[in-house]
Amino acid sequence: MVRTEDGGRRSPIFDGYRAALTFGELTEDGVPIVNGSVVVFEDAEHVAPGAAGTARAFVAAPDYLPPYVASGLEFTVNEGRRVVARARVAEVLRDDTVNRSGFVGGLIS
Numbered sequence: 001m002v003r004t005e006d007g008g009r010r011s012p013i014f015d016g017y018r019a020a021l022t023f024g025e026l027t028e029d030g031v032p033i034v035n036g037s038v039v040v041f042e043d044a045e046h047v048a049p050g051a052a053g054t055a056r057a058f059v060a061a062p063d064y065l066p067p068y069v070a071s072g073l074e075f076t077v078n079e080g081r082r083v084v085a086r087a088r089v090a091e092v093l094r095d096d097t098v099n100r101s102g103f104v105g106g107l108i109s
Contacts, residue, residue, distance in 0.1 A: 013084070
């Protein structure tokens with residue numbers, strides 16, 4: 001996560017956080033295109049600003065993810081126009097069952 005003093009959040013992100021993921025795509029007027037997801041942490045219940053963690057992002061509409069999303073791709077987690085975390089895709093999975101986030105569909109681990 002981005003440190004608070006570098007413009008990040010002041011409070012931790014908890015398991016179940018509804019994240020807005022951006023993969024570098026912009027609308028014609030320069031607004032980032034976001035993909036909604038729910039974050040479920042693998043090794044903690046929360047991650048504080050400035051800290052790192054491993055999470056799965058259950059994407060709400062996986063069919064709308066950019067086709068180039070693959071292992072190694074870096075992306076950001078935004079709150080409005082503010083970047084609160086930077087991350088890297090470890091693996092892209094497809095899961096057609098309802099998961100604990102309540103979403104059916106794509107998974108970025």
